[in-house]
Amino acid sequence: MSDTTEEESMKFEVLKAVAGDGPTARLGRLTLPTRPVLQTPNFLAITSRGVVPHLTPDTITRHGSFSGAYMAMEDLVEKSQKNVTKIPAVAKMPCYDGKRLHAFTCLPASVATILGPRRVPAVKAPIGNNDSSIQVFSSNGFQPLTNKAYIDLIATLKPDIAIPLADLAYSSTAASKKQGKGIVKMCERTEEWMEQLHKSLDSDELPASNTAIFAPTLPAPLPLQWHYLSRLSEDFLDKLSGLAVYDTSILPELERYPPLLPLPRLTLDAPSTPHDILRQISLGVDVFLLPFVNAVSDAGVAMSFQFPPPSPSPKSSPNDASILTTTTSLSSSPPPPQTTTTTNSTELLPLGTDLTFPANAASLDPLVPNCACHTCTAHHRAYIHHLLNAREMLAWTLLQLHNHHTMAQFFSGVRASLATSKAQFEQDCALFFKTYEPELPIGSGTRPRARGYHFKSELGDEKRNVVTWQLLQEGQQQAKTTQGKENFKALQGKVARDEADTPVVPGDDVDAAELVREGLGQVVIKSD
Structure with a gap:
């Protein structure tokens, strides 16, 4: 700027x-x-x-x-x-x-x-x-x-x-x-x-x-x-x-x-x-x-792509591709299995890393190597992993900073490529398509609570928000049984009252509101 x-x-x-x-x-x-x-x-x-x-x-x-x-x-x-x-x-x-x-x-x-x-x-x-x-x-x-x-x-x-x-x-x-x-x-x-x-x-x-x-x-x-x-x-x-x-x-x-x-x-x-x-x-x-930037952050995924994409060393094996790029850096544990996809014997690199995966629990590496954003320079994967598991709001704040920075660097690379020549831009685009997976990771983390103005559910849609507090299985069954008995007793009482004549002197268990509901004081005139 x-x-x-x-x-x-x-x-x-x-x-x-x-x-x-x-x-x-x-x-x-x-x-x-x-x-x-x-x-x-x-x-x-x-x-x-x-x-x-x-x-x-x-x-x-x-x-x-x-x-x-x-x-x-x-x-x-x-x-x-x-x-x-x-x-x-x-x-x-x-x-x-x-x-x-x-x-x-x-x-x-x-x-x-x-x-x-x-x-x-x-x-x-x-x-x-x-x-x-x-x-x-x-x-x-x-x-x-x-x-x-x-x-x-x-x-x-x-x-x-x-x-x-x-x-x-x-x-x-x-x-x-x-x-x-x-x-x-x-x-x-x-x-x-x-x-x-x-x-x-x-x-x-x-x-x-x-x-x-x-x-x-x-x-x-x-x-x-x-x-x-x-x-x-x-x-x-x-x-x-x-x-x-x-x-x-x-x-x-x-x-x-x-x-x-x-x-x-x-x-x-x-x-x-x-x-x-x-x-x-x-x-x-x-x-x-770009709506997907907010969605990816909510899913607990850190974007890891760049433009132009890095060129892997010819001497490296396909298994070393994740080490030579900015997509994965887990020195203490193997990368999660969902981070790569093999197509025609060519290993595609993921567009992002799911930080909720257990392999990140002890990793002191930044979200993306050599990333200059505040999140990567001040924190590490294990910290973000902990925040996501604890559902701390800071987790999504740090992910938003990183993902928006990644997009800013992506567009900066695009502008630099366009400034060089048309052939360079087309070459970089072709290499990007061959290097990265076509879709962003879905993410397995629990997202922030969705609000009613974000969406409108359709018939048959699953609930967007997970129920936080609920009874245990035995308590649920007991509650249903108790509620069913209470509803049945209330229905029996109403039927009995409907079948009986209104007493001249109400009992102690009858209040004024119930008398009004039963028609007390109402005069019904029948025409011949």
């Missing part, structure tokens, strides 16, 4: 584009007002309820490895059951520069704020969107967020980057489920909402707010959204600073719209592995959101 800039508007400069036909990888520099310059390709952290999971603002200031954080509007709005007109707390946050979102989340000045309508990945809504609003999943459940309200909140919160509303179902199969008229309707609604946003933004006030607008591109075939893309490149271009790409398969088609090519591209088509990141970089993506 370089020095903070005082420019009055966002700027993106393509430093070098890899030569070739169609979409290509490119080096760039994204400059946001009052924020450090972001060298691209790069990534942004993902927040939950306005906080990067397990990382406090002071920890980010001292050891953070990212220059921006993505926040969801659904994390910040609530509908009070007592007062439906209640203004969200974030909209009333006092601040000296008008950037209420940044002040509310207490992020360091070096971290840019990116505001979108929903989380990445988002929970699928039970009902669809309408012509004026989308469904968002707040802490009080699903509720509509109108385009007008969202535009007003953008003007009030003043994030560094804002992503307008798009008519999406936020499902992994949304594009395949929507056919014909459904996709056309999605494009028409999004175009209408973009037009409303364009009209509401004053050309003089937009630079003063230091908010850059990244227009969404939709997960739809080009023949169905060509008109929308044409409007972006012709009618809305003066208010746009970038593109928010929901489906990277549309990137090759952007060659048809030259005015959109210089804009930075933020992908919301979240990659699930480093291999997917490299593929999207090859398509021309500049900035990434």
